[in-house]
Amino acid sequence: MNKGKGGRKGPANSNSKSKSTRNTRGGKNQIIGTSRTGKPVTKKQYIKRKKNESSSTSDDTKGIRLNKYIANSGICSRREADVFIAAGSVFVNDKPVTEMGYRVQPDDHVKFDGQSITPRRNEYYLLNKPKGFITANKGDKASKTVDDLMRNASGYHLHHVGKLNRTGLGLMIFTTDIKMANKLNNPNLKLKRLYQVTLERSLKHADLLKIREGLIIDGQEIHVNDINYIENGRSNEIGIELSINKESIVKEIFESLDYSVSSMDVVMIHGLTKKDLPRGHYRKLTQQEVINLQMLS
Incomplete structure (x- = not known):
């Protein structure tokens, strides 16, 4: 290998590239970044990881908070809804819910004082x-x-x-x-x-x-x-x-x-x-x- 001035080694072969920066053409095998451990990640691996993250998201981050659902139904304010929830006046799918942070899912059936309620556009x-x-x-x-x-x-x-x-x-x-x-x-x-x-x-x-x-x-x-x-x-x-x-x-x-x-x-x-x-x-x-x-x- 050639030596430069002062006995230092010369530059490496220009065709050689670090694995973390290599951009291999070819669609699914294209390296677009690194994982949390620093290893190269291909496009295929990246998409798979995002799908897994999405599917692992807890259901309690989806839907609408119960007190907001009640307020949007025009019955009372969110603060007042919290009081009714704590008192056991609200049922979701025929079961009483007293949890303040409960989130209503699209297919849930909500009742307030025995009456079915749904959010609606304001009038x-x-x-x-x-x-x-x-x-x-x-x-x-x-x-x-x-x-x-x-x-x-x-x-x-x-x-x-x-x-x-x-x-x-x-x-x-x-x-x-x-x-x-x-x-x-x-x-x-x-x-x-x-x-x-x-x-x-x-x-x-x-x-x-x-x-x-x-x-x-x-x-x-x-x-x-x-x-x-x-x-x-x-x-x-x-x-x-x-x-x-x-x-x-x-x-x-x-x-x-x-x-x-x-x-x-x-x-x-x-x-x-x-x-x-x-x-x-x-x-x-x-x-x-x-x-x-x-x-x-």
Whole structure:
């Protein structure tokens, strides 16, 4: 073998290559990498290894978590679902499941309180509420509720956004999407609403200006987006727009100036109006309307 300067051996034969870097042409025998031990791996070996890894994946990493499955069925939130699971109210394939991390597989049959449930696409509705119906809290018993008006809208439980009392009129949002309902019901969310209010007596112009400039109610400064007399209406008919997510705020504003509210009608919620929606009727929200609500922060 030739020796280079200083007696060192010359380069090895250029046709000789390390096994770990050899790239033999020929499809299945092509070396594309190394194994965990550092040995060369052919394409055929690599594919076989990946198949084995895939087949050895535990089933508990597949499927959907049980609490999410229940929430997606529109029954309750994930946190509430955990309580029901722990209480033994949930059955999978006719067996009670109390394991929090349990994952539901595609062919599993899930029952909640004896009723079969399945996840579904979320639904969103707009109701034009009439007088005489109340927004009942969970567990309340009443003869006429807004839930009665929405009974035929969906096969799933609907969550309402905001509250209107028995004399309250106007728009309410209903959805199977509990995450959206909780977001829209958050007191800190600036959800714009336009109210048409009728007072028992005429609103003085000076008091209208006071409301427009801002009031202090229970130590909190209250600002409205806009307030004015209804066009072609009487001086006791007022339009008032707020981004305060509090059901009693309109009544509190006028009562702070010694006015009583005879009626209140929600005529707009974040761009949603009563157009072509008769009193007592509901409609589905369009995809764009849902997107507009989802973008609220």
